[in-house]
Amino acid sequence: MLSSDEIAQLAGAICATAETLGQTISATAAELMAEDLAEYSPNDIRSALQSCRRELAGKFTLAAVLQRIHAEDGRPAKDEAWSIALSASDEFDTVVLTDEIQVALQAAKPVLDLGDKVGARMAFNSAYERLVNDARTQAVPVNWHVSIGYDAARRVEAITKALQMQRIPLEHAQKYVAELNYEATTEDGRAIAGLLTGRSFQPSAAMRGKLKAIKDGLAARQKEKEDILAAARSRQLEDLERRRAHQLQLIEEAKAKAVKSA
Template identity: 60%
Template sequence: MNSFERMTPEQVAQLALAITATAEVLGQSLTADAAEMMADDLADHPASTIAGALKSCRRELNGKLTLAAILQRVQAADGRPGKDEAWAIAMTTNDEFETIVLTDEIHLALAAAKPVLDAGDKVGARMAFISAYERFVGQAREEAKPVNWHVSIGFDSNRRIQAVTRAVQMQRIPRERGMLYLTDLAHEAVTEDGRAIAGLLTGTPCQPSDKVRTKLEAIRADLDLKRKEKAAAREAERCRVIAALNLRKTTLISQAAAIQSKEAARGR
């Protein structure tokens, strides 16, 4: 659902006048009916965004003013990152200690590409991600949905503050929401055990308590076991696929040989 309220009839009429005036600036005569139809098609977008798009059209267009030209500029101003930046953001989600600020479309596209990524095919995963991302972005823009950035909190408290601060500076999350995040993070107590856990990644040595050290060793052993199990599962799956392909190849060869034998028998 579009979180922007659709323009009122009066606003649509004003927009039609603005479209007509923009067309005249570009040396184009636009009928009132055509301007009203274009205004109605744009009425689901914020008025300020459309005004900026019309201004860009007046500055940049050399030909006729079209609905596509206006929409292109409206959509470019919606704050969604391009496919390459979106992929780079998606890749940072591999680090569970990293705090990530991402859009709904990045999250959905990453979910679509994850099976390929888990199989170890990073090139294929990127292609799958970009295809899904462009599809989700296209759907969102077709429905005039505003971009929705949300924060995925990682384990490293220092990185949380940096990520949220950067997101506020880039205007990806509202300043008020960012301040709430930062206020919550500022009140988190950092214990010696917490510093020790963070030190596993930062390289800053700090001795945890015996209880936490035991837990860390258990976690490390469990992670090693799971890593080995995943590797074994991937190898088993690879062998299964190769065996299936070889069987299919053998079957096709047998079928081809049988067809050739029948054709040879008919020719005698």
């Protein structure tokens, strides 16, 4: 929670952001926005305002700021969440999932057990969106945790991917090192245990391929995000240019009318 001084500073940053976007906002409105944002972390707020300055083409509102804060809270969209939930329903798979996915899956599981995937997905989406909205309203940070499956090889892959995607910290993953070491009868098992403990083991060619695929996938998603951001910046610059041209045209028309009146 921000202090009164921090809220005042945030209100100033909100006014400055609006001005950067060619808009104006009253001091009272900026202070109200700052109070509504006070429950979020300063870093998240700062990042969201920066994103607004860089990519927002429409009106600068509290909803625009919150949308960007929520987009960066680490919770997956409902389609990805459903995919994770399906994996979690298989007890052989080790899955890294959020609290909201786990609870929503419980709501959908009776329908899923009947073989109705469409109905189960609808039930899951409804519960998941409600849970995520409630968590975001209360500014509850995302909590990823590991659900251990029976297949030891899949544990290796799931925990490696979670580490690569920064969904669980190293110290969290280390909770599973003892079990991985105990069951690591293959070089791949010893290799992932080595990643977590700092010991050096060489994974198999197949495991190296999987690790590379994960790394390449993350790089591709990062590139996609950068492309979207660049396109948004381009649209914003074009919009600013159009508005400036329109203002210049209005000025010229006003000058011409003044000359005729004289």
